[in-house]
Amino acid sequence: MAGTTDGIVFYTSPQSRGRMVRWMLEELGVPYRAELLDLRAGVKAPAYRAINPMGKVPALVHRGVVVTETAAICSYLADAFPAAGLAPAPDDPLRGAYFRWLFFAAGPVEAAVSARALGLLAPAEKAGMVGYGSFDRVVDTLELTVAGAAPWLLGARFSAADVYLGSQVLWGLMFRTLPEQPVFVEYAARLRARPAWQRASALDDAAAASAS
Missing domain, CATH: 1.20.1050.10 (Glutathione S-transferase Yfyf (Class Pi); Chain A, domain 2)
Incomplete structure (x- = not known):
């Protein structure tokens, strides 16, 4: 579903932990736009450092919210799209x-x-x-x-x-x-x-x- 977007922009490189987030997005089955960055130059560009000052991928922007750190992104996405059932509800043991x-x-x-x-x-x-x-x-x-x-x-x-x-x-x-x-x-x-x-x-x- 990488060719469309409903507000999810996914910054990644195929040689990074971004592969985890790509898998998470495919499990959700929601549209997203993937922005592929070069690990040498792309992550150092000022436009990307404004998103993630660490200069690392992955990063996610959803409805104006920036989320970095792979586990945080996975957790955020699971809660943002509860219909996919990838996270127990707050009252679930x-x-x-x-x-x-x-x-x-x-x-x-x-x-x-x-x-x-x-x-x-x-x-x-x-x-x-x-x-x-x-x-x-x-x-x-x-x-x-x-x-x-x-x-x-x-x-x-x-x-x-x-x-x-x-x-x-x-x-x-x-x-x-x-x-x-x-x-x-x-x-x-x-x-x-x-x-x-x-x-x-x-x-x-x-x-x-x-x-x-």
Whole structure:
């Protein structure tokens, strides 16, 4: 649905976390306009820095509201388009688990995987100073979480938490930053079978090919 807009402008690059937001938009099934930015020059342009001073993608503008940070964008979109059912309602008991796993992925998982990839994990004696504690503890918790997905993090209900945490699992397996545990592999297969993931991946792969 990238060719139309109902007020959603999506700033992205196919080589970025914008792939998560593209998937989220395709799950919603709402019209949007994608603005593809070059990660070297486009994100540094003054017009874009006025939207996101961090000079990073993704970013979203919807009805004049600017939203950055991928987990925040996914959460915002799920609430902005409740008919898609990608977030429990405020009075739904599942909302606690929804936020728990969405932000577990955005916090401890993202931080621990990035730190390990860069060789910057906190030493054991200073583990209490970082939100993730230790890489092994994060992976163990992630494995328990995904093992309980039946088939999704909220049981029978797919949500934005699966988009965000699921993307972390998919990328972790692809780049070998997470161990290839059977529960991760099986969850990843369920995610890749979703038509919205397939549409989003095809759009981003095509954009990446045309830019190279």
